[in-house]
Amino acid sequence: MSPLRRSQLLKGTTELLVLSVLEEDALHGYEIAQRIRDAATGLALSEGALYPALHRLEGRGALSATWGPGQAGPRRRYYRLSDDGRRQLAESRAEWDRFVADVGAVSRTAEDASRG
Amino acid sequence: MSPLRRSQLLKGTTELLVLSVLEEDALHGYEIAQRIRDAATGLALSEGALYPALHRLEGRGALSATWGPGQAGPRRRYYRLSDDGRRQLAESRAEWDRFVADVGAVSRTAEDASRG
DNA sequence: CGTGAGTACCTCGCATAGCGAGGTACCGAA
């Protein structure tokens, strides 16, 4: 068992991921997961994480949702980014960038020192 | 309450952070936390996260620990990276870099598309 | 001497959130 399990790293970024793929179009849940998988094969967002995240974001006012008919199958729930959601996305991106910079600062200064 | 809370992002990276600062020298717990805070002011690792992480890493064989006398105060527990710990650190760094690249791939392709 | 502050370690209960498994339902093809 090595450190840095994917499922732990994912905590906190799921919402950024969801908001990001909704930036361009309104999508339904399954499609959101597929887009994320297509863009980054290493990120396999499970349904047990996706749907609760969608509900959280909707409850927070970042997303609005409407039911629509299914193509060949059950009805779909389409999610659309609200104005507030766009603001939250920008904030999340900024916070993520800061966090990555911070972790890099710790991780890489040590690496450089041990290498130099 | 905006998404991407620091405490959630931190999940999974605490061990990378700890292993990183131990790459150069053996340090005791308090000092580990201080080094991390010095390298990145945004990362305030709490003691309630630090000590359990140290014990996990020791149990996993990534760290070896020895008691030493305190300067002016209680005795200290010094942690040193084992060979296996060095291997785990390299793995963790690689896994972190992959993860950051994956999140960036999702987050930034959408951003570019919406901007273009 | 007693008190308080600083250092250093540790643990406990709580909250958050991902994961896998399970369940419902609808549709078209074999």
Place this chain on the structure above:
DNA sequence: TTCGGTACCTCGCTATGCGAGGTACTCACG
């Protein structure tokens, strides 16, 4: 009619960060 794919949802489990609390040692102050 059954099977497989789509699409949604929930539940219990697990991992782990956080704040609060506790112990213990040392030194300075009055």
